[in-house]
Amino acid sequence: MKKKQIYTIASLFSGCGGMDLGAEGGFQFLHKNYKKLPIKIVYSLDWEPSAAKIYDANFSLKCHVADIRNVPSKQIPNHDILTGGFPCQSFSVVAQNPKRLGYKDEKGKLFFEMCRVIRSKKPKVFIAENVKGILSANKKEAFPLIVKEFENCGYYVTYATLNSSHFGVPQKRERVFIIGFKNKSVFDDFKFPEPTTFNKPPILAQVLENESEIDNKYYFSERAIAGLQKTKHFTSMNKGRVQSLDKPCNTLGAHLAKVSINSTDPILLINNRYRMFTPREVARIQSFPESFKLPGAKTALYRALGNAVPPVLMWEVTNSVIEAMIQVKNLEQKRPRYKQLELDLLV
Numbered sequence: 471m472k473k474k475q476i477y478t479i480a481s482l483f484s485g486c487g488g489m490d491l492g493a494e495g496g497f498q499f500l501h502k503n504y505k506k507l508p509i510k511i512v513y514s515l516d517w518e519p520s521a522a523k524i525y526d527a528n529f530s531l532k533c534h535v536a537d538i539r540n541v542p543s544k545q546i547p548n549h550d551i552l553t554g555g556f557p558c559q560s561f562s563v564v565a566q567n568p569k570r571l572g573y574k575d576e577k578g579k580l581f582f583e584m585c586r587v588i589r590s591k592k593p594k595v596f597i598a599e600n601v602k603g604i605l606s607a608n609k610k611e612a613f614p615l616i617v618k619e620f621e622n623c624g625y626y627v628t629y630a631t632l633n634s635s636h637f638g639v640p641q642k643r644e645r646v647f648i649i650g651f652k653n654k655s656v657f658d659d660f661k662f663p664e665p666t667t668f669n670k671p672p673i674l675a676q677v678l679e680n681e682s683e684i685d686n687k688y689y690f691s692e693r694a695i696a697g698l699q700k701t702k703h704f705t706s707m708n709k710g711r712v713q714s715l716d717k718p719c720n721t722l723g724a725h726l727a728k729v730s731i732n733s734t735d736p737i738l739l740i741n742n743r744y745r746m747f748t749p750r751e752v753a754r755i756q757s758f759p760e761s762f763k764l765p766g767a768k769t770a771l772y773r774a775l776g777n778a779v780p781p782v783l784m785w786e787v788t789n790s791v792i793e794a795m796i797q798v799k800n801l802e803q804k805r806p807r808y809k810q811l812e813l814d815l816l817v
C-alpha cells in the first residue's frame with residue numbers, strides 16, 4: 471500500500487497554538503468538521519512560559535520556551551513547512567538608497583529571525599502571518615521590503631489579506647498571510663482559499679455562553695457605568711465597543727484581561743448589563759474548538775488567545791498549501807514514467 475505523505479512543520483512564535491491547531495486540523499467548530507491534514511508538527515517555540523503552558527496542555531509536542539534570537543538554526547529539526555506570526559511593529563525604513571528594512575527596536579528583529587531559519591533550513595514552504603497594519607507600516611514602504619527579504623531567501627512569494635469572518639470564524643479579524651514556495655510549480659499551482667461564509671458569516675450569538683452561567687466578575691460594576699454615563703465616552707462606547715450579537719465580533723486584541731469600561735476593546739451589553747467576554751468566549755470567537763483546554767491564569771489566557779491566529783482560518787490556508795504540494799507531487803511522480811517511455815521508444 472502507498473504510504474501517505476506527511477508534511478512536517480516547525481512553528482515559531484507558536485503562542486498557545488492557534489496556527490498549529492489549524493495546520494494540523496482534526497477538530498470541529500460550529501458543527502463543521504475540519505479534517506485532519508497530513509501534517510506533523512516537529513517543533514514549536516515561544517518565549518512566553520504561560521503561552522507554552524496552554525500549548526502543552528493541548529498538543530503532544532512540548533513547546534520549546536526560548537527567545538528565538540538565542541536559538542541556533544541547527545537546533546531546529548529539519549521540516550517541510552516553517553510557520554510563524556512574527557511581531558512587526560517596529561520596522562524603520564530609513565532614508566536609504568536603495569531602501570532597506572531596518573528595525574527600531576528589539577521586536578523588529580524577529581522578522582529577520584524567521585528569514586535566518588528559512589535560509590538555514592530551506593523548508594519547502596513558509597507561512598508567515600501578520601496584522602493588516604503591516605501593509606501600511608512605514609508609509610507602505612516596509613511591506614514590499616519584507617516581501618523582497620523573503621524572496622531573497624530563495625522563495626517565490628505570494629500574499630493575501632483574509633477576513634476571518636469570510637472563512638467560518640465569528641470575528642472580523644483581518645490578517646495578512648505571506649506564503650513562500652521553494653518550488654515554482656507549487657507556487658504556480660497555489661491559490662488562496664475561497665471564502666466559505668462570505669454572505670453568511672457566523673455571528674456572536676452562536677458562540678456566547680449561557681448568560682445565566684456567567685460569573686459576576688465578568689460584569690462591570692454599576693458604579694463604573696454610572697460614572698461613565700456622565701462623560702462623553704458613553705455615546706462612543708455604545709456605538710463602537712458594544713458588539714451586535716447578530717454580527718461577527720470586532721477584532722479581539724491581546725489585552726482583554728485589562729479591559730475596563732473606559733478602554734476601547736469590544737464588550738457586551740446583555741439584559742442591560744455590560745460585561746467582558748469570558749476566556750471560553752474569546753476562544754470560541756477565535757474559532758478554537760470546545761476540546762481546546764484553557765489552563766492557567768485568566769490574564770495569560772486572554773493574552774495568548776487574543777494573539778492567536780484563528781485555527782479555522784489557518785486550516786483553510788494550510789489545506790490550500792497542502793493541495794498545491796500534493797497536486798505537483800502527483801504530477802511529478804507521473805512525469806518520469808513518460809520520459810522513460812520516450813527513452814524506451816528511442817532505443
Ligand SMILES: C[S@@+](CC[C@H](N)C(=O)[O-])C[C@H]1O[C@@H](n2cnc3c(N)ncnc32)[C@H](O)[C@@H]1O
Pocket residue numbers: 483484485486487488489490515516517518521536537538539554555556557580774777778779780
Ligand atoms: C502573534 S503571537 C503568535 C500567535 C500564534 N501564532 C497562535 O496562533 O497562537 C506572537 C508570539 O511571539 C512570541 N514572541 C515574541 N517575541 C519572541 C521571541 N523573541 N522569541 C520567541 N517568541 C517570541 C510571543 O510570546 C507571542 O506568543
